[in-house]
Amino acid sequence: MVEKQEGASMICSGCGEKLVCRMSNYKPPYTNKLQWQNQDGTAHYKYEEGKFSCNTQSAESKQLKQALKEQDEFLKEAELSKGEQ
Numbered sequence: 001m002v003e004k005q006e007g008a009s010m011i012c013s014g015c016g017e018k019l020v021c022r023m024s025n026y027k028p029p030y031t032n033k034l035q036w037q038n039q040d041g042t043a044h045y046k047y048e049e050g051k052f053s054c055n056t057q058s059a060e061s062k063q064l065k066q067a068l069k070e071q072d073e074f075l076k077e078a079e080l081s082k083g084e085q
Ligand SMILES: [Zn+2]
Pocket: 012, 013, 014, 015, 016, 017, 044, 054, 055
């Protein structure tokens, strides 16, 4: 883990995204602190179900999701057309 210092950068070991260390942008009463952010300034790690996970909104991950969705639909259609024969 790279030390949190304003302007520091590292590659996330979880997803391979390039992260930048910047001050968070929380609204009061939350205290702002240094956090790892995506290139677009959003927080990279989110705390969910007792553990941290990556929060990526990169074009690449969107593309991957889209590709998986299309594959799903393709498989569904293949299932349906099987039933018709
Ligand atoms: Zn990550």
